[in-house]
Amino acid sequence: MIKVVLIDDEPLARSIISDYLAEYKEITIVEECNDGFEGAKAVMQHQPDLIFLDVQMPKISGFEMLELLDQQPAVIFTTAFDEYAIRAFEKHAIDYLLKPINKTRFDKAVAKFLEHRELKNKTENDQTKKTLEDVNISYSPLERVVVKTGSKINVIPTEAIICLEADDDYVRLHTADGMFLKNRTMSFFEKELDANTFVRIHRSYIIRVDSIVRLEPFEKDSHVAILTNNLRVNVSKAGYARLKQILGL
Numbered sequence: 514m515i516k517v518v519l520i521d522d523e524p525l526a527r528s529i530i531s532d533y534l535a536e537y538k539e540i541t542i543v544e545e546c547n548d549g550f551e552g553a554k555a556v557m558q559h560q561p562d563l564i565f566l567d568v569q570m571p572k573i574s575g576f577e578m579l580e581l582l583d584q585q586p587a588v589i590f591t592t593a594f595d596e597y598a599i600r601a602f603e604k605h606a607i608d609y610l611l612k613p614i615n616k617t618r619f620d621k622a623v624a625k626f627l628e629h630r631e632l633k634n635k636t637e638n639d640q641t642k643k644t645l646e647d648v649n650i651s652y653s654p655l656e657r658v659v660v661k662t663g664s665k666i667n668v669i670p671t672e673a674i675i676c677l678e679a680d681d682d683y684v685r686l687h688t689a690d691g692m693f694l695k696n697r698t699m700s701f702f703e704k705e706l707d708a709n710t711f712v713r714i715h716r717s718y719i720i721r722v723d724s725i726v727r728l729e730p731f732e733k734d735s736h737v738a739i740l741t742n743n744l745r746v747n748v749s750k751a752g753y754a755r756l757k758q759i760l761g762l
Contacts, residue, residue: 515630516559519545520552520575521567521591526612530565530591533619540623549578550666561586563626565610568592573668577659580696581666587630589622654707658686660693667693671710675742677702677719687742712759714738714752722759 517540519527527545534540543559546552548570556564564586568575575592579585590609608622658669669686676687683694684702703713713719724740728748731737736748738756748756756762 515540515563516543516561517541518543518552518555518559518561518564518586520549520555520564520570520578522547522570523567526567526591526614529614530619533614533616534623537623549573549575552578553581553661553666556582556586562630563587563589565589565591568594573659573666580659581661587626589626654710655702655705658693658695660686660695662693669693671706674711675721675724675740676744676746677711678746679717687740687744689742709759712752712755714748714756715746716749718746718748718752720746722756725756728753728756 515537517534519530519542521527521530531542531545534542540563543561544555546555550572552564552566552575555561566575566578566588568590569592570578575590579588591612591614592609593612608625610618610622655671657671658674660667660669669688673688673690674686675689677699678685678687679699680694682696684697684699686693686695699713699716699719702711702719706719710723711719711721720738720740724742726739726741729737729739731747734750736753738746738748740746
């Protein structure tokens with residue numbers, strides 16, 4: 514039996530998908546979810562083969578929900594999203610359904626999943642990650658970061674971030690409430706954060722400009738920035754030049 518989870522804040526949309534799936538005897542719906550928080554928990558609990566996922570939901574988006582999962586199932590997006598995102602879906606061969614959902618198009622999407630099911634474990638996971646990388650650009654500038662710590666999900670507004678620090682394959686987010694790890698790259702954050710608010714001062718650090726308490730000379734052609742949380746971070750020569758430009762020094 515193929516396990517499916519429906520994740521959509523619109524009951525009517527879930528009802529339509531449920532009715533369409535009733536024709537597929539090999540498919541069973543194990544849970545329906547109203548938002549991304551419920552969806553993440555359901556996926557981790559049931560380990561479904563396929564999810565139908567709404568992109569635009571309250572609390573956290575469908576994309577942000579996927580970022581919380583260590584292993585993504587096959588995904589059929591349900592969306593009224595913009596043209597840029599649709600091109601990203603098509604580019605990486607992850608299927609999607611535009612609302613209102615047409616039965617013929619729905620059957621085509623399910624048939625595509627069934628045909629490629631044996632390749633799901635590797636191919637779908639890779640495709641989902643590539644889609645997340647491409648579609649996230651449409652959210653610029655980044656307004657929040659969603660992270661999972663154990664079983665707890667935290668939504669961190671970017672205005673709460675004091676500093677971002679490279680940490681192997683992760684980025685460490687420093688806030689007044691503590692530190693959080695996000696499985697992203699420094700390059701991603703440098704590109705997605707508001708360039709007038711955040712500046713990359715070193716290959717290992719991006720700081721919020723208004724979190725600087727003072728700058729101190731360090732070694733030749735370098736400085737140290739002392740931040741509001743008392744963190745001392747290195748400022749490279751190039752980073753100092755960027756800071757001076759933003760601060761008008």
